[in-house]
Amino acid sequence: xxxxxxxxxxxxxxxxxxxxxxxxxxxxxxxxxxxxxxxxxxxxxxxxxxxxxxxxxxxxxxxxxxxxxxxxxxxxxxxxxxxxxxxxxxxxxxxxxxxxxxxxxxxxxxxxxxxxxxxxxxxxxxxxxxxxxxxxxxxxxxxxxxxxxxxxxxx
Amino acid sequence: xxxxxxxxxxxxxxxxxxxxxxxxxxxxxxxxxxxxxxxxxxxxxxxxxxxxxxxxxxxxxxxxxxxxxxxxxxxxxxxxxxxxxxxxxxxxxxxxxxxxxxxxxxxxxxxxxxxxxxxxxxxxxxxxxxxxxxxxxxxxxxxxxxxxxxxxxxxxxxxxxxxxxxxxxxxxxxxxxxxxxxxxxxxxxxxxxxxxxxxxxxxxxxxxxxxxxxxxxxxxxxxxxxxxxxxxxxxxxxxxxxxxxxxxxxxxxxxxxxxxxxxxxxxxxxxxxxxxx
Numbered sequence: 001x002x003x004x005x006x007x008x009x010x011x012x013x014x015x016x017x018x019x020x021x022x023x024x025x026x027x028x029x030x031x032x033x034x035x036x037x038x039x040x041x042x043x044x045x046x047x048x049x050x051x052x053x054x055x056x057x058x059x060x061x062x063x064x065x066x067x068x069x070x071x072x073x074x075x076x077x078x079x080x081x082x083x084x085x086x087x088x089x090x091x092x093x094x095x096x097x098x099x100x101x102x103x104x105x106x107x108x109x110x111x112x113x114x115x116x117x118x119x120x121x122x123x124x125x126x127x128x129x130x131x132x133x134x135x136x137x138x139x140x141x142x143x144x145x146x147x148x149x150x151x152x153x154x155x
Numbered sequence: 156x157x158x159x160x161x162x163x164x165x166x167x168x169x170x171x172x173x174x175x176x177x178x179x180x181x182x183x184x185x186x187x188x189x190x191x192x193x194x195x196x197x198x199x200x201x202x203x204x205x206x207x208x209x210x211x212x213x214x215x216x217x218x219x220x221x222x223x224x225x226x227x228x229x230x231x232x233x234x235x236x237x238x239x240x241x242x243x244x245x246x247x248x249x250x251x252x253x254x255x256x257x258x259x260x261x262x263x264x265x266x267x268x269x270x271x272x273x274x275x276x277x278x279x280x281x282x283x284x285x286x287x288x289x290x291x292x293x294x295x296x297x298x299x300x301x302x303x304x305x306x307x308x309x310x311x312x313x314x315x316x317x318x319x320x321x322x323x324x325x326x327x328x329x330x331x332x333x334x335x336x337x338x339x340x341x342x343x344x345x346x347x348x349x350x351x352x353x354x355x356x357x358x359x360x361x362x363x364x365x366x367x368x369x370x371x372x373x374x375x376x377x378x379x380x381x382x383x384x385x386x387x388x389x390x391x392x393x394x395x396x397x398x399x400x401x402x403x404x405x406x407x408x409x410x411x412x413x414x415x416x417x418x419x420x421x422x423x424x425x426x427x428x429x430x431x432x
Contacts, residue, residue: 003349003350014349014350014351015350015351016347016350016351016352016353016354016357017350019314019315019353019357020353020357020361022315023315023318023319023353023361024361026315026319027319027322027361030319030322030323031322031326066363067322067325067326067329067362067363067364
């Protein structure tokens with residue numbers, strides 16, 4: 001509890017929470033097979049798409065790759081500052097200026113399977129869930145490994 | 156043995172459950188887990204065979220204190236140099252615990268998946284449980300160890316490199332339709348409390364697979380390795396008790412994994428209530 005408080009008040013991260021966030025990052029890369037550059041391109045593209053429909057902050061976007069039994073789920077989690085008002089071409093500029101930053105509108109968008117705990121997380125967040133069955137990729141990989149003769153891998 | 160003719164082969168014996176104990180990363184305690192869990196199952200009256208599949212780097216024999224009794228090994232059984240019954244060695248501490256040692260002189264790829272599957276198949280009628288100690292890595296040795304297994308136990312330490320490698324192995328096992336269960340080994344609850352070690356919940360959350368046991372870091376494990384008596388035979392050790400609990404869970408008993416609550420202090424519990432921890 002003290003650690004959690006310390007983190008909140010002073011922004012001092014414990015080595016435990018550093019380990020956790022580093023692992024989350026590295027596992028997204030490992031599981032998705034995307035390189036660091038591809039991942040940042042992906043985030044950028046995502047942000048652009050989300051910004052078309054919601055007012056979101058660039059830093060709040062979280063991308064994770066979660067395993068549920070044999071399938072892997074890509075989770076994109078982003079706080080929604082405000083739902084984008086329907087903008088008429090004439091008052092587009094003023095509409096954008098009037099958006100208060102801290103007003104977190106409770107919008108939950110979910111595509112895909114619904115789960116209770118996921119639904120809880122979705123409160124206050126735009127929550128886009130794309131389920132991507134990844135088992136086939138791993139199967140290919142297992143087969144690749146099987147086909148590889150010893151020594152070839154090192155080359 | 157009771158007549159449980161579930162496999163329909165007419166012999167009236169239930170086939171032993173086969174687990175591969177694996178981790179991806181080396182040095183996380185696979186061999187200790189295999190030996191201790193084997194001992195714990197034997198203590199529960201289950202006929203248990205522990206198999207060393209780490210060809211070229213045999214270690215399970217010394218952890219079990221049976222190094223002086225090794226005559227034949229798994230490669231000899233595969234190549235029909237000896238009979239399956241000649242290669243297994245009975246533990247000094249239990250009549251239910253047997254070891255099938257690895258070969259120390261051969262190369263890792265001296266046997267293939269099909270051969271190891273056939274070897275294990277020959278023991279399945281004789282034993283309730285077969286635990287296969289896999290070599291580290293995800294190459295041929297690992298694949299051989301997995302070939303004969305129905306289920307997998309993934310051993311990980313609560314640290315970054317070990318969890319990353321475990322995650323890789325989970326992916327490969329899923330692709331082979333083997334459902335893995337997780338053993339968190341060498342956790343230090345004081346470090347977790349200080350915020351310097353990943354907690355049980357953290358590891359579970361990151362890996363997303365079933366947890367079957369948590370083993371505390373315990374000096375008795377080193378002592379047990381020194382003397383060649385698996386730590387499960389030492390009822391005073393925390394780790395030994397943890398392995399006994401895991402054995403009960405493997406046997407289908409409902410033993411709650413409660414011991415990691417010890418990692419949460421009074422303040423931690425209060426914090427959780429207040430929503431800050």
